[in-house]
Amino acid sequence: MFGFLKGLKVTFAQLAHKKVTLQYPDQMPDFGERFRGIHKFYPEKCIVCNQCARVCPTxxxxxxxxxxxxxxxxxxxxxINFEICILCDLCTEVCPTEAIQMSDQFELATYSRVDLYKNIYWLDENARRTDGVIESEGNQDSAVGGEK
Ligand code: SF4
Ligand code: SF4
Structure with missing residues (x-):
């Protein structure tokens, strides 16, 4: 009985609190600066040192x-093969020029496993989309230049 009353106390206490749930996807969450979403890539900054590929655990x-x-x-x-990427952030940590960075994009759900392979065009476009240079259109399946 005491446990039941204790539970009720927690329930009623929460009723007075501000709601933390969001009406996703109509309402998008605010991510912290260090949120580790899927990558964005700046080809002009890359010096082809291969450090990101070497450090990647998968x-x-x-x-x-x-x-x-x-x-x-x-x-x-x-x-990048997002079928096996674990979003560990190691590749961005070692990159000497910040050519590869994590973004706040996280919507990668798809019906095809092939769609989880993202190339330089898609990653470059993700940089411009998440930096606000081009308009966001939700989950992007197409890539710049028509490739994937
Ligand atoms: S986040 Fe981790 S697993 Fe994903 S590409 Fe970078 S190093 Fe590899
Ligand atoms: S670590 Fe950075 S500069 Fe080096 S290859 Fe990877 S993305 Fe390019």
């Missing part, structure tokens, strides 16, 4: 680059 990053007229290495392809 080996879900693959990339390639080439030397161009300015004698510098430039990124050509950058892919």
């Amino acid at each position: 080996s879900c990053i693959s990339l390639s680059g080439s030397r161009r007229e300015d004698k510098k290495l430039h990124i050509d392809t950058y892919d």
Whole structure:
């Protein structure tokens, strides 16, 4: 009986508190600055050092680059397999130029496993979308340049 009354006390105390639930997806949550959502990528900052791919515990990053007229290495392809990415943040921690960063985007639900492979175009677009450069259209399945 005492336990029951104790439970009721907690229930009634909560009735007076402000609601913490949101009407998602109509209402989006506010994420903290250090929220670890899916990645955004800035190709122009990447020096193709490969550190992100080497540190990744699940080996879900693959990339390639080439030397161009300015004698510098430039990124050509950058892919993340979100089927196995654990959003651990290690790749962004080691990146010396902050070319790869975590964003506040988290909506990756899809009917196809293939859609969980995101390439340089998608990741670049995610950077511009989450930075507010281009308009957000919810869960994006298409990528810049028509690739995925
Ligand atoms: S967040 Fe972790 S698992 Fe995902 S790509 Fe980066 S290092 Fe790999
Ligand atoms: S994203 Fe960063 S860590 Fe990865 S290859 Fe480019 S510069 Fe190096």
